[in-house]
Amino acid sequence: MQRVLNASLAVAALMAGWMSMKWLGLVLAVTVIAFWMVLQFNRASRQLRNVADRPKGMVDSVIALQSRLGHGMSMADVLAISNSLGQRVEGTNGDWMWRDSYGNQIVVTFRRGGVERWAATRTDSSAPAAGVPAKTLPTAAAA
Structure with missing residues (x-):
């Protein structure tokens, strides 16, 4: 458009x-x-x-990033709210991932230049640690 x-x-x-x-x-x-x-x-x-x-693929808070994402946002818009370059997910064409220091991560799928959907995975702990069991947050699917 x-x-x-x-x-x-x-x-x-x-x-x-x-x-x-x-x-x-x-x-x-x-x-x-x-x-x-x-x-x-x-x-x-x-x-x-x-x-x-900033370190590649690191954000201050995945939850804050998830709350500010919207369908159709361009990569430039996502870079502006994340303040970090994402890491490309291997084996996919338009998926990019960001993590925070608590082990939470979010994968954002871009199609035709805009955000199509995203999925956040959150650890149960509030302290920065690796290997903690994670739960998946609700994903935003394209309407």
């Missing part, structure tokens, strides 16, 4: 530029579109720089 909107706005800017000032308007529209693309690239680079400082 976002791609269609961006393409439509770019075409509209080009048409408006051409209709208002011919070649000068077209050059102005191309300049504005290029500037917008540089701004978007800068935003993505800044976000990746911010999450690169």
Whole structure:
């Protein structure tokens, strides 16, 4: 949806530029579109720089991450709320996993550029430990 909107706005800017000032308007529209693309690239680079400082696949709280997830969120949105790059789950195409220091983990499935579903597994202990029996939290399935 976002791609269609961006393409439509770019075409509209080009048409408006051409209709208002011919070649000068077209050059102005191309300049504005290029500037917008540089701004978007800068935003993505800044976000990746911010999450690169944290350990890969680690979050402060899986439960907090799970409560903020929503269907259709992009990977950029998930990176913004998790503040960490996820770890790709081996053997899957669009599954990414995050863990916290208590042993809880969440696996988020991305399809067509957005969150389709997620499943959190939570340990029964509140102290950071490994090997504690875990229980699975309710998963969010796509409607």
